[in-house]
Amino acid sequence: MDPSPPTDLSEEKTRLRKAFRVARREHVDALPQTMRALLFLRPPVPVVQKIPEAAIIGLYFPHSHEAPALSYAGWFHERGHSVALPRFESREAAMAFHRWDNPLDEESLEAGPFGMPQPNSDTDPVVPDVLFMPLVAFTANGQRLGQGGGHYDRWLEANPDTLTIGLAWDAQLAESLPHEAHDRPLAMVVTPTRLYETPALQERDR
Numbered sequence: 001m002d003p004s005p006p007t008d009l010s011e012e013k014t015r016l017r018k019a020f021r022v023a024r025r026e027h028v029d030a031l032p033q034t035m036r037a038l039l040f041l042r043p044p045v046p047v048v049q050k051i052p053e054a055a056i057i058g059l060y061f062p063h064s065h066e067a068p069a070l071s072y073a074g075w076f077h078e079r080g081h082s083v084a085l086p087r088f089e090s091r092e093a094a095m096a097f098h099r100w101d102n103p104l105d106e107e108s109l110e111a112g113p114f115g116m117p118q119p120n121s122d123t124d125p126v127v128p129d130v131l132f133m134p135l136v137a138f139t140a141n142g143q144r145l146g147q148g149g150g151h152y153d154r155w156l157e158a159n160p161d162t163l164t165i166g167l168a169w170d171a172q173l174a175e176s177l178p179h180e181a182h183d184r185p186l187a188m189v190v191t192p193t194r195l196y197e198t199p200a201l202q203e204r205d206r
Contacts, residue, residue, distance in 0.1 A: 009178045016145055020137040020172055021065075027171035028065045039192045040068045040167065042075045046195055047165060047188060051130050056082045058097050058128025058162070061109070061117045066134045067167035067191075073103035084126045085109070086151070087118045095151040098123040130163045131156075133186065138166050142185035142198030143177045156184050163187055163204070170194070 028036070043051075051057070057076045059069045073083050084097040091113045098119035102108055109117035133152060137145040144166055146152055156162065166189040173191070187201035 009180060012178045013145060013148065016174070016177065017136050017148060020145065020174070023171045024136070024169055025065050027169050036068075040190075041071045043072055044190060044195050046197070047190060050163065050188075050201075051081075054081075055129035056084060056126050058084045058086075058131040060132070060134050061085055062134065063116070067169055069132055069134075069167055070103070070106075072132060072167075073100065077103045082126065084128050085117075085119055086112075087123075087125075088112050088114060089121075095155050096125050097128055097155075099126050127159055128162055130165065132165050132167055135166050135168055135172065137172050137174045137177060138168055138186065138189050138196075139174050139177055140196055140198075142166075142187065142189065142196070142200050143174075143179055143183065144186050145174070145177050153182055153184070157182065160184075164200075165190065 031039075057073075059073050060066075062068050062070070077083050083100045083103050085100050086095050087098040088095060093113075100109070100119050101123065106117065108120075110120045112118040133144070133146075135144045135146060156164065164184065164186045166186045168189055168191050170191045170193055185198055185200040187198060187204060189196040189198070
């Protein structure tokens, strides 16, 4: 391994993504399946209290090592919220959110251009009021390290009023992360053991 420090933020983020993906995978693989099934079943009460009754809830379809979000989808759906997932028309297209009419039916989804399940083209496009986001790493003050594609950054730039909440494993907590001008901090982060309420949430509550 080259011991020299990264020359810019892009290299530093790449290094951190690699390290935290390994840490996340090892953390999840060490959890018994029975324990995993008991985690992220419903949002914590302080999170629910921040969500308006008629809010549209944006979520994501997780891969095997991301914090699971599908129980949240079912929980919100059963309480009358509209639920939405990211949809891509192509690999080059901007990320949009489309309604997932029945989060209890995964077979209603189709494979997207990145291989992730997504609502089909007949579903309604929506703008979530609340967005639960995946991440590679996060800090206690709400900084987020994503996959590196910039899809969420660009979507949030166009929709700055959306309440952003990260879902993560405890192993994904970082002391600090590189920060750029376009990086928007999360308002809250939920892990299996803790809820982080950040300065961005305090700013919204003023």
